[in-house]
Amino acid sequence: MKKYLLYFFVITIISSCGTHPFRSSEKSYKSQLRGFQKKLSSKKTTPLENGINPEWISTVNFNLRKPNFIIIHHTAQDSLQQTIRTFTLPKTQVSAHYVISDDGKVVQMLNDYLRAWHGGNASWGKNTDINSTSIGIELDNNGTEPFSDNQINSLLALLSRLKKEYNIPTQNIIAHSDIAPTRKSDPSVLFPWKLLADSGFGVWSDNEIKEAPQDFNIEQGLRIIGYDTRNLSSAIKAFKLHYIQTEVNDILDPKTINTIYCIYKKQ
Ligand SMILES: [Zn+2]
Incomplete structure (x- = not known):
């Protein structure tokens, strides 16, 4: 009996040491989703400035709004782990939907329908809220090294899926530097835009x-x-x-x- 008790303690200690590294960010993600669900379900209307209060009558014809731009970035960090850490800490206030590592691994961090914080103060044409209409893809790259073939191959595969899924115009696959020219210069000059355009993503x-x-x-x-x-x-x-x-x-x-x-x- 004593022996079993010892096993029980050992197992308890091991499992408490092996805490999931992103447990708190997973918890926060879930709780934020619950908040949005509440907001989406609300049928509360607010009076207009002329005193009219809109009446609520539900339509049956609707679906989710979808992204219409893809913004490509480089992380300017040294590893995938470092970027994931940045995007799971509340104080940084930055995120992206996808991060692609040097070896081609793809990490998705946010549902495509939700708004990531990757564009910052940016615009493209008359669109001044790029985060609301775009998917952000971060490439793990320190800004001076070439982009690896594995990374670009994964990017092309991801672009192919997203462009088709959301019917994104090819002209709307652009750089962070395009939408924020005074502040940003990513992805770097080594990024293969011609190769992308030759594959059907972006213009050249x-x-x-x-x-x-x-x-x-x-x-x-x-x-x-x-x-x-x-x-x-x-x-x-x-x-x-x-x-x-x-x-x-x-x-x-x-x-x-x-x-x-x-x-x-x-x-
Ligand atoms: Zn960027």
Whole structure:
């Protein structure tokens, strides 16, 4: 009997030591979901400023709103574990739907229908709430190393699924640097945008770029593509980080102007 008692104590000690590393983040995720469920079920209406109180009558025709953009980032951290830790600590206030490690492992951290905090203060065209309409994908990369083949292969497989599932326009697969040109420069200049475009994700310039017309308005062109051009120099630089990776600066040489015109024509 004594022997069994000893086993019981040993097992209890072992199981209490082996606490799941993300138990508290799992708990928080669940409790937040319960809060949202309550919000979604609410039929409470609030009076308008003219005193009319909207009446509630439920429709039967609806479904969930879906993401319409994919934003690609690099983590600027040294490992997948470090990124996961960052995204499970409340104080950091940042997250993404997916993280892809150097060896191609994919970690999903949030349901696609929920709003991750990956874009920050950002815009694309007139869309000023990118987090509400996008899926964020973080690539484990420190910002100076090349992206591995395994990582890019997993990214392509993930993009293929998401683009199909949510019918995301190919032009809406863009970089964090595109939506926040004054603040962000990820993914780095080593990111293979051409390979992505060749695989059907995002747009790329033609092999033979046509000359832009004399009266082509460059600022307007960038704005129609989606860039916030209030800081034109940053917008040009962000454009070149994506489309002319050999010359990342704000110089408007003929090649840059013609490339902007080419991408503008693809919108
Ligand atoms: Zn980013």
